[in-house]
Amino acid sequence: MGRGDLTDAEWERLRPFLPVSNRRCGRWRDHRQVIDGILHRVRTGVHWRDLPERFGPWKTVHERHRLWSADGTWELLLQRVQAEAEAVGDIDWDVSVDSTSVRAHQHAAGARTDLPPALAPKGAGRGRTPGRNTVAEPRRPPGGGGAGSEGLGRSRGGFTTKVHLSADGRCRPLSLIITPGQRADCTQFGPVLDKIRVPRIGPGRPRKKPDSLAADKAYSNGPCREYLRRRGIPHTIPEKTDSQAARLRKGSRGGRPPAFDEERYKKRNTVERAINKLKHARAVATRYDKRGYVYLGTVTAAALVIWLRT
Known part of the structure; x- marks a missing residue:
């Protein structure tokens, strides 16, 4: 077993939930x-x-x-591991929310907006209901940031993607969303x-x-x-200085x-530490994936490892 590979115990936790067949490829192996x-x-960010x-x-690994x-297979696996933790009371539900900006590599640019059928997500739009132990047909790519944006944008840091997440009290991501880098938290x-x-x-x-x-x-507003x-x-969010001044000017109103x-509020550092754990993965800390939904899958896979090994 190589460094970073699944242990036997980790593999047994994932194995029951993995799809065994695919409509185009038949039965999967290995x-x-x-x-x-x-x-x-x-973990390494190496070229495929x-x-x-x-x-x-x-090509098999990448595909x-x-x-x-x-x-949604990565998301399903993450939820299954979270369910196991919840069943034994291992999740601290004092949740914190934050975001982090990720610099996009130049290889992340240039994704085609008019994908031909050969390059589009397989099975998209076929509307087939998957059976048991069969992988679902791809739904609309959950890249975030609107159609065609692929979760990439210009911010002060340059060409960036922003990862929005919530984390439990043990520094493990509960949910993940990506948007262009300039999108407000x-x-x-x-x-x-x-x-x-x-x-x-x-x-x-x-x-x-x-x-x-x-x-x-960043989240201190009316909505x-x-x-x-x-x-x-119940929530703890500090009030902005300008909001406090505006409230005081109005007096009793x-x-x-x-x-x-x-x-x-001191426990809010758990989400910062969850971000730090995610960015130990080099393919998360720097975005190399052109497609938003593929990068979200990369981040979700890194979160899955955190849950398996915490």
């Missing part, structure tokens, strides 16, 4: 070898063509990562929290609501606070200041 190749590329031979043909990024506050979905093992609805939430001043009040989520728990 999932473990291919996943080890994908994780090697996520330069993958070591022990992982098999690089399976692309397909699983498109059809507060615009993705609701979508990030709406994407939290930890299934139950056995009967019961998935858990979607945190016990409490902490965020920085974010109204969203949290509507869902009944300005209302009371928002509640702020200083001790709870």
Whole structure:
């Protein structure tokens, strides 16, 4: 076993949830070898063509990562591992939200906007309902940032992508969204929290609501606070200086200041540490993927490793 490969215990946790067949390719084999190749590329950022031979043909590894990024397999695996943690009470539901900017490599530019059928996600638009142990046909690529943007934009850091995420109290990502680098954090506050979905093992609805939430001043506005009040989520978000001054100028009409728990706010560093763990993966810290949905799959695979090894 090479450095960074799945251990036997980690493989047994993933194996029951992996698709066994594909409509175009028939029955798949060697999932473990291919996943080890994908994780090697996520960890090192190596060119797909330069993958070591022990992982098999690089085209096979790349194509399976692309397909699983498109059809939601990586997201499914992440949710299954989260469900196992929730079943034994291992998730700290004091959640924090933040984002991080990722510099895009020059190879991330130039994705075609008019993909021919041979290059488009396989099965897109066929509308087939997948059966048990069969991979779903790719849905609309969840790259974020609108059609055609691929989650790339210009910000102060240059050509960048922004990763928005929520993390539990043990520094593990719960949900992930990518947008162009110039997109404001507060615009993705609701979508990030709406994407939290930890299934139950056995009967019961998935858990979607945190016990409490902490965020920085980027999320200190009316819509974010109204969203949290509507869902009944206790929160700690510091008030912006200009908002505080505007409230004080209004006197009694300005209302009371928002509640702020200083001790709870100290736990917000968990999301910063989750970002740090994600960026240990070089293919996350620098974006090389042209397609937004493929890069989101790369980030999700890195998050899956964090859950498996924490």
